[in-house]
Each structure stands twice: as C-alpha cells, then as structure tokens.
Amino acid sequence: AQSVSQHNHHVILSEAASLELGCNYSYGGTVNLFWYVQYPGQHLQLLLKYFSGDPLVKGIKGFEAEFIKSKFSFNLRKPSVQWSDTAEYFCAVNAMEYGNKLVFGAGTILRVKS
Amino acid sequence: NAGVTQTPKFQVLKTGQSMTLQCAQDMNHEYMSWYRQDPGMGLRLIHYSVGAGITDQGEVPNGYNVSRSTTEDFPLRLLSAAPSQTSVYFCASSYSGVSHSGNTIYFGEGSWLTVV
Numbered sequence: 001a002q003s004v005s006q007h008n009h010h011v012i013l014s015e016a017a018s019l020e021l022g023c024n025y026s027y028g029g030t031v032n033l034f035w036y037v038q039y040p041g042q043h044l045q046l047l048l049k050y051f052s053g054d055p056l057v058k059g060i061k062g063f064e065a066e067f068i069k070s071k072f073s074f075n076l077r078k079p080s081v082q083w084s085d086t087a088e089y090f091c092a093v094n095a096m097e098y099g100n101k102l103v104f105g106a107g108t109i110l111r112v113k114s
Numbered sequence: 115n116a117g118v119t120q121t122p123k124f125q126v127l128k129t130g131q132s133m134t135l136q137c138a139q140d141m142n143h144e145y146m147s148w149y150r151q152d153p154g155m156g157l158r159l160i161h162y163s164v165g166a167g168i169t170d171q172g173e174v175p176n177g178y179n180v181s182r183s184t185t186e187d188f189p190l191r192l193l194s195a196a197p198s199q200t201s202v203y204f205c206a207s208s209y210s211g212v213s214h215s216g217n218t219i220y221f222g223e224g225s226w227l228t229v230v
Contacts, residue, residue: 004156006156009154036221042223043204043221043222043223043224044157044204044221045221046218046219049218090156090157092157101159101162101172101173102147102159102219103159103173104149104156104157104158105156106154106155106156107154107156
C-alpha cells in the first residue's frame with residue numbers, strides 16, 4: 001500500500017531551536033519528494049523538492065531536506081526556527097510506478113514560541 | 115497570471131444538497147486534481163485529470179464527480195452532500211504530471227465546506 005509517514009503530529013519549539021521533521025515513505029523505485037507548508041488560513045506552498053542529483057536540497061526560508069534512499073526518508077531541517085515558521089508541514093511523495101498521483105503525509109503542526 | 119482559482123471559499127450545505135466547487139487555472143496546465151484536507155489525515159486525492167476529456171479516480175472518489183471539458187476548468191461536484199464531506203478542498207494543477215520532467219504542482223487557496 002502507498003504510505004507516507006510523518007513521525008510527529010505536533011511539535012512545539014522555542015525560537016532559535018533547531019528543527020527536524022521526519023518523513024518516511026514505503027515506495028520502491030524512483031520517487032519525487034516534496035515538502036509543503038501551510039500557514040494558518042492559507043493554501044499550501046512549496047518549500048522544496050527533490051527529483052534527482054544532490055540528495056541535500058535547499059529550499060526557501062532557510063529550510064533544507066536530505067533524501068536518504070537507503071532509509072526511504074526525506075527529513076526536513078532548519079537550524080534556527082522563527083515564530084513565523086509556525087505552520088503545518090506536509091511531506092509528499094510521487095512514485096513513478098504510481099503515475100501522476102501525489103501522496104501526502106498526515107502533516108506536522110509546528111508551533112514556535114516567541 | 116492568476117494561478118489556480120477556487121470558488122467559493124466558504125460554503126455551508128444541508129445534507130442531501132448538491133453543489134459544485136469551481137477550479138480554474140490560467141497556466142495552460144495539463145494536470146489538475148482535487149484533494150480534501152482533514153485533520154490528522156493530510157491531503158487525500160479525490161479525482162484527477164491529465165488533460166481535457168480525461169479524468170480518473172484518486173484515493174477517496176466516492177460521493178464526488180468531476181469533468182474536464184476544457185484545459186482551464188476542473189469542477190468538483192458533490193452529488194448529495196453528507197456530513198462526512200465536511201472538509202477543506204484544494205484544487206491543484208501542474209504543467210504535466212508530477213512524474214514528468216519535474217514540474218511543480220500549484221495549489222489553490224482552498225474551499226471550506228461544512229455539511230450540516
């Protein structure tokens with residue numbers, strides 16, 4: 001079965017703390033990987049994506065993610081979070097074997113305390 | 115470009131009523147899709163289309179119909195609304211399927227639907 005797992009549903013951090021949100025998927029073969037962010041009351045915005053090449057991907061707003069193929073993981077990181085990073089974060093995977101479908105994880109709600 | 119435009123943004127329906135959520139994009143994208151977002155479940159694919167005249171079911175298609183008569187428009191119809199369809203609905207589009215040439219999916223701003 002198709003599966004994208006995000007390990008934590010809620011994360012609370014203080015400003016300047018480091019962030020790592022886990023994402024694992026269960027597909028074999030070639031995958032395209034995404035992290036989206038949804039700020040309160042807004043639509044989804046793309047943070048970063050991995051299709052091929054360097055497995056360490058840098059996105060907007062200081063976020064980065066590392067694709068580790070052997071671990072089927074695509075964890076999102078930020079060295080120092082800000083209050084404005086409070087949002088819900090979604091990992092999404094498109095597996096070539098499943099054509100055009102994009103499968104989302106359940107989301108992780110991040111709250112940053114000022 | 116306006117991007118992906120969804121209407122209405124908010125809607126309250128009574129059980130059994132029908133309605134259509136509109137989605138339009140002005141980017142000449144071939145691929146369009148509808149997702150619903152529910153707490154703790156992320157986004158789940160309802161229906162998608164790889165081009166005008168072509169639609170297919172996603173993960174949770176029951177209770178919804180779609181059509182794709184033009185490249186620009188991809189309306190989602192609720193045939194007989196049920197409380198279980200209370201959700202936030204997102205329309206998305208991309209130049210072609212995500213699996214082709216690495217194009218990004220663009221999302222609309224969402225439609226909040228409540229069925230009472």
